Amino acid sequence: MGATILELRGVSAHYGRIQSLRQISLRVDEGEIVSIIGANGAGKSTTLMTVCGIVKASEGDILYQGASIRDVSPDRLPGMGLCQVPEGRRIFPRLSVSENLEMGAFFRRDADGVKKDMSLAFRLFPVLYERRTQKGGTLSGGEQQMLAIARALMSRPKMLLLDEPSLGLSPLISQHIFKIIKDINEQQGTTILLVEQNANIALSLADRGYVLETGRVVMEDKAERLRANPEIKKAYLGG
Amino acid sequence: MTRGSRVWMLFALAMGWLFLLLWPLLGIHPDGSLTFAEAFSVWWKIALAALFGFVIHRLSRAGVFDVVTRPLSRLTQGVGRVYASSPKWMFLVPLLAFALTYPFFTDRYAQDVAVNVLVYICLGLGLNVVVGLCGLLDLGYIAFYGVGAYTYALLSIHYGLSFWLSLPVCAALAAVAGCLIGYPTLRMRGDYLAIVTLGFGEIVRIVINNWMSLTNGPNGILGIAPPSIIVPAMKDGVLVMETVVMRQLSYMYYIILGLAVFTVVAVRRLNFSRIGRAWEAIREDETAAELMGVNTFRFKLLAYAMGAVFGGLAGAFFAARMRFVSPESFTFIESAMVLAMVVLGGLGSIPGVILGALALVALPEVFRQFELYRMLVFGGVMAVMMLVRPEGLWPAARMGKRSDDEG
Ligand SMILES: Nc1ncnc2c1ncn2[C@@H]1O[C@H](COP(=O)(O)OP(=O)(O)OP(=O)(O)O)[C@@H](O)[C@H]1O
Ligand SMILES: [Mg+2]
Numbered sequence: 154m155g156a157t158i159l160e161l162r163g164v165s166a167h168y169g170r171i172q173s174l175r176q177i178s179l180r181v182d183e184g185e186i187v188s189i190i191g192a193n194g195a196g197k198s199t200t201l202m203t204v205c206g207i208v209k210a211s212e213g214d215i216l217y218q219g220a221s222i223r224d225v226s227p228d229r230l231p232g233m234g235l236c237q238v239p240e241g242r243r244i245f246p247r248l249s250v251s252e253n254l255e256m257g258a259f260f261r262r263d264a265d266g267v268k269k270d271m272s273l274a275f276r277l278f279p280v281l282y283e284r285r286t287q288k289g290g291t292l293s294g295g296e297q298q299m300l301a302i303a304r305a306l307m308s309r310p311k312m313l314l315l316d317e318p319s320l321g322l323s324p325l326i327s328q329h330i331f332k333i334i335k336d337i338n339e340q341q342g343t344t345i346l347l348v349e350q351n352a353n354i355a356l357s358l359a360d361r362g363y364v365l366e367t368g369r370v371v372m373e374d375k376a377e378r379l380r381a382n383p384e385i386k387k388a389y390l391g392g
Numbered sequence: 393m394t395r396g397s398r399v400w401m402l403f404a405l406a407m408g409w410l411f412l413l414l415w416p417l418l419g420i421h422p423d424g425s426l427t428f429a430e431a432f433s434v435w436w437k438i439a440l441a442a443l444f445g446f447v448i449h450r451l452s453r454a455g456v457f458d459v460v461t462r463p464l465s466r467l468t469q470g471v472g473r474v475y476a477s478s479p480k481w482m483f484l485v486p487l488l489a490f491a492l493t494y495p496f497f498t499d500r501y502a503q504d505v506a507v508n509v510l511v512y513i514c515l516g517l518g519l520n521v522v523v524g525l526c527g528l529l530d531l532g533y534i535a536f537y538g539v540g541a542y543t544y545a546l547l548s549i550h551y552g553l554s555f556w557l558s559l560p561v562c563a564a565l566a567a568v569a570g571c572l573i574g575y576p577t578l579r580m581r582g583d584y585l586a587i588v589t590l591g592f593g594e595i596v597r598i599v600i601n602n603w604m605s606l607t608n609g610p611n612g613i614l615g616i617a618p619p620s621i622i623v624p625a626m627k628d629g630v631l632v633m634e635t636v637v638m639r640q641l642s643y644m645y646y647i648i649l650g651l652a653v654f655t656v657v658a659v660r661r662l663n664f665s666r667i668g669r670a671w672e673a674i675r676e677d678e679t680a681a682e683l684m685g686v687n688t689f690r691f692k693l694l695a696y697a698m699g700a701v702f703g704g705l706a707g708a709f710f711a712a713r714m715r716f717v718s719p720e721s722f723t724f725i726e727s728a729m730v731l732a733m734v735v736l737g738g739l740g741s742i743p744g745v746i747l748g749a750l751a752l753v754a755l756p757e758v759f760r761q762f763e764l765y766r767m768l769v770f771g772g773v774m775a776v777m778m779l780v781r782p783e784g785l786w787p788a789a790r791m792g793k794r795s796d797d798e799g
Contacts, residue, residue: 205683207679207682207683226687227682227683228682228685228686228687228688229685230683230685231683231684231685232685236683236684237683239679239680239683243677243679243680243683244677244680245672245673245676245677245680245681246676246677247672247676248672248673248676252669255669256669256673256681256684256686257684259666259669259670259673259684259685259686260685304684308684308685
């Protein structure tokens with residue numbers, strides 16, 4: 154494993170007066186897949202939004218490639234190689250599929266490179282090519298998730314933050330999505346921080362995992378050790 | 393109860409409700425007496441017309457008119473296909489030719505209406521940048537029109553600055569006003585944004601109304617110079633430069649036509665640029681846009697400023713044409729009219745906004761004799777539009793070929 158690419162040091166976050174993150178500390182190394190699991194409302198999405206600066210950290214520091222990004226404006230992060238696929242996909246419904254992809258490369262000025270990455274994305278998700286002129290909002294849930302991932306890939310990220318990519322998808326489609334995530338990690342060397350409700354799949358994919366409970370990190374370990382942990386089994390793996 | 397009779401009961405209910413609305417307007421008199429005859433005489437006409445429309449609607453739903461509508465819809469589809477496949481200049485050139493020759497075969501009145509339409513096209517397109525492209529509701533848009541108009545009025549009165557030199561100043565000041573109004577509102581969304589922009593629009597009008605020493609308050613500013621151009625002319629055999637004051641309405645028509653064409657081209661270029669794409673992304677999902685690297689704050693401010701520029705230019709023209717400005721021209725109802733044009737025509741669609749302006753300015757002229765019921769008809773048309781064409785007269789149709797057709 155390489156050097157640390159992302160590190161959270163005692164990060165807290167508030168929505169108004171409600172505290173939703175309590176001194177979270179976590180670390181992701183280059184080339185890793187790290188998974189965050191936890192119940193509804195544990196603060197997983199908030200963690201990712203805080204990394205991206207959409208939610209401001211009220212305490213602690215966030216380091217990306219060794220430098221603090223706590224006060225970096227969110228729109229500069231894709232240019233630094235840090236991109237998020239937010240929860241619920243959040244594609245642009247009335248833009249076409251290819252326009253959605255172009256938005257992923259918004260900060261890039263190399264038109265040729267963008268074109269090349271677009272055809273790469275289409276090779277990765279052939280169904281998107283078939284639907285390239287269709288409006289994003291008319292895609293099925295699974296196709297929208299693929300579009301959201303492809304859109305993020307258009308920024309050529311060094312690190313991807315994925316928030317519940319299997320949300321609302323059939324097991325078959327989820328498996329397909331997770332396989333692609335694994336491929337992206339292995340073939341392009343993209344570091345991945347994966348938030349998942351489906352702890353089983355997430356932990357089988359990941360190298361390491363963090364367990365979040367009411368805004369706190371309550372456990373961190375190698376993924377296979379977490380999977381074998383009886384408490385985790387009981388709480389998140391269904392038995 | 394069958395579905396059919398339920399529908400008729402709803403219709404009867406709606407008509408009863410209409411009467412309840414109508415009666416207080418027409419039946420309660422200032423002296424306190426109550427009558428029913430007037431309200432009833434208006435009501436039965438509307439009810440009859442509505443009944444007629446409703447029966448037609450039911451019949452067409454039942455397929456009675458299929459013999460007519462089938463070929464008709466095939467025809468319109470065919471026309472649409474021909475339109476889509478033939479080059480755009482085939483329609484633009486005749487349209488432009490018509491616009492350029494318009495003053496030669498029309499009278500003063502028709503030209504006056506056309507000038508009005510063109511002013512509203514400029515305003516509609518400007519507002520379209522803010523509302524249609526960036527998705528920010530703005531209920532105080534007319535304030536920028538006012539800023540432009542007063543800027544030219546004051547520059548002309550106090551400094552004798554010519555119309556043409558004033559135009560960039562008007563645009564710049566309107567842009568500044570756009571930023572000033574935009575800046576504090578950018579963190580708000582939806583309802584709050586609507587209320588605050590409405591408030592700002594009123595603030596501008598009230599400031600104009602009360603700042604006597606600068607704007608002469610409600611009396612307005614008189615004696616604004618019309619635009620003039622310098623043309624070479626022969627005088628006693630020597631070439632001299634002569635100033636022609638463009639007082640005639642047809643000159644005015646050409647100026648606003650030029651301004652409108654400029655606005656169309658500029659808005660189109662913005663629409664299809666990187667900036668336009670960022671605006672649309674913000675409209676669709678602000679957080680997602682930010683996650684994709686769009687500086688939403690800067691782009692939203694830019695949308696306000698650009699929208700204001702077009703409003704300011706139209707305002708400068710308005711002052712030059714009327715040669716008089718007063719705060720009355722910049723009331724909320726004007727903002728509402730412009731917004732209605734944008735929505736009626738089709739949010740984000742340039743031909744849609746043009747059609748919307750045409751419909752809302754020219755049609756009331758055609759139906760002059762019904763002036764009294766204009767607002768009623770207006771509301772009715774809006775309601776019907778919402779039902780049959782919720783996306784507007786000419787919805788923004790973009791099938792993702794955007795990056796290609798720009799080359
Ligand atoms: N915009 C918001 N305003 C106020 N509170 C919020 C907001 N977003 C999240 N919260 C609160 O913060 C806490 C953490 O929410 P978060 O969305 O991070 O949970 P999560 O772990 O992603 O849950 P899920 O698995 O359901 O997506 C919750 O208690 C939630 O109610
Ligand atoms: Mg979540």
